[in-house]
Amino acid sequence: MIYLDYTATTPPDPAVVSAFNAVAMGYPGNENSEHQSGKAARNQTESASEMILRRLLAPEHQVIFTSGATEANNLAIKGLADKKRHLGKHVITTPYEHASVIASFGVLQREGFEVEFAETGSDGTVRLDSLQALLRPDTILVSVGAVHGEIGIRQPIDEIGRLLDKYPYITFHSDMTQAIGKIPVDVSMVDLATFSGHKIFGLKGVGALLRKKNVILEPQIHGGHSTTEYRSGTPPTPLHVSLAVALGLAMDREDDQLRHVYGLNVYLRERLAAFPEVRINSPVSAIPHILNISVLPIPAEQMRARLDARGICVSTQSACHSGKGRSEAVFRLTQEEQRARTSVRISLSRLTTVDEIDALIEALGAELGR
Numbered sequence: 027m028i029y030l031d032y033t034a035t036t037p038p039d040p041a042v043v044s045a046f047n048a049v050a051m052g053y054p055g056n057e058n059s060e061h062q063s064g065k066a067a068r069n070q071t072e073s074a075s076e077m078i079l080r081r082l083l084a085p086e087h088q089v090i091f092t093s094g095a096t097e098a099n100n101l102a103i104k105g106l107a108d109k110k111r112h113l114g115k116h117v118i119t120t121p122y123e124h125a126s127v128i129a130s131f132g133v134l135q136r137e138g139f140e141v142e143f144a145e146t147g148s149d150g151t152v153r154l155d156s157l158q159a160l161l162r163p164d165t166i167l168v169s170v171g172a173v174h175g176e177i178g179i180r181q182p183i184d185e186i187g188r189l190l191d192k193y194p195y196i197t198f199h200s201d202m203t204q205a206i207g208k209i210p211v212d213v214s215m216v217d218l219a220t221f222s223g224h225k226i227f228g229l230k231g232v233g234a235l236l237r238k239k240n241v242i243l244e245p246q247i248h249g250g251h252s253t254t255e256y257r258s259g260t261p262p263t264p265l266h267v268s269l270a271v272a273l274g275l276a277m278d279r280e281d282d283q284l285r286h287v288y289g290l291n292v293y294l295r296e297r298l299a300a301f302p303e304v305r306i307n308s309p310v311s312a313i314p315h316i317l318n319i320s321v322l323p324i325p326a327e328q329m330r331a332r333l334d335a336r337g338i339c340v341s342t343q344s345a346c347h348s349g350k351g352r353s354e355a356v357f358r359l360t361q362e363e364q365r366a367r368t369s370v371r372i373s374l375s376r377l378t379t380v381d382e383i384d385a386l387i388e389a390l391g392a393e394l395g396r
């Protein structure tokens with residue numbers, strides 16, 4: 027099998043699984059218990075939080091562990107709106123967001139919030155002047171994903187952060203799930219940042235929302251008293267530690283993996299240029315890990331299935347969207363129906379090899395009758 031779907035998920039690093047096992051066996055106490063067993067487990071989570079904040083150079087933030095990025099996005103958007111609705115009901119996002127961001131804004135809209143979308147340029151990036159023009163005294167939240175999971179569009183988070191610094195009453199959230207651990211990001215520019223373990227060779231079932239300590243959120247999961255103020259229940263200590271270990275490893279390797287993936291992306295683009303039927307949808311400014319292409323004669327889902335039959339895993343749209351026959355994001359970016367109906371996402375990682383890219387090119391050639 028050739029796996030070219032690392033944006034959907036990555037296999038866990040063995041060191042992450044070892045850390046999970048060691049904490050599961052060594053610290054079985056309930057963090058909500060006051061005795062020494064509970065305290066020992068709690069210390070593990072506290073160390074994991076400190077490590078995450080140290081690695082991300084985010085001393086002003088708190089780590090709220092969640093089950094993943096979906097939960098973190100829900101908590102950020104709905105939790106913030108619940109607390110600030112008395113101050114205003116105007117919220118802003120972009121057309122290039124993950125389903126969990128879009129759906130959370132959908133909930134706010136049903137509750138009477140006004141949701142506006144910042145304009146984007148031809149490469150999908152937010153236009154700062156348009157964003158600034160949307161800001162109002164009753165704007166409480168701006169949410170801009172750092173990297174779009176389907177196309178790889180990269181947003182100017184630092185510049186948006188600097189703009190929003192002038193509006194201290196507006197909370198700035200960024201879904202950094204496809205950025206943290208892959209490309210350099212400055213978490214200090216945002217009030218709330220989302221990321222997830224399984225996108226960076228960690229485990230499924232854990233992620234985090236980083237919250238600047240002055241930002242108040244309404245918990246979205248209610249229950250009894252817990253050390254996890256925003257999320258009642260018994261904290262999964264081994265998952266918390268696994269997230270810190272995965273992030274540490276990803277950041278240690280960030281430069282090397284970025285260079286490797288960038289080289290593969292350039293090579294893949296060069297080889298695809300031999301097929302006039304193929305269009306590249308990801309802008310050159312996209313992160314190199316994601317290359318979204320359209321194979322014009324072949325509908326997306328058919329292409330995906332045919333490559334799968336040849337042992338190659340790629341995806342259509344984002345795995346989280348239900349198939350409507352076309353990719354709304356690719357349509358928005360290219361304004362071409364055919365491209366939107368035939369787009370597949372190839373995604374690369376430090377584990378991808380040139381041989382795997384060659385095998386993909388060979389399979390594409392065979393499907394196109396070469």
Ligand code: PMP
Binds near residue numbers: 126201
């Ligand atoms: N945001 C982005 C940009 C993503 O790519 C994903 C994963 N598809 C998510 C959020 C959701 O992540 P999780 O699986 O951890 O809920």
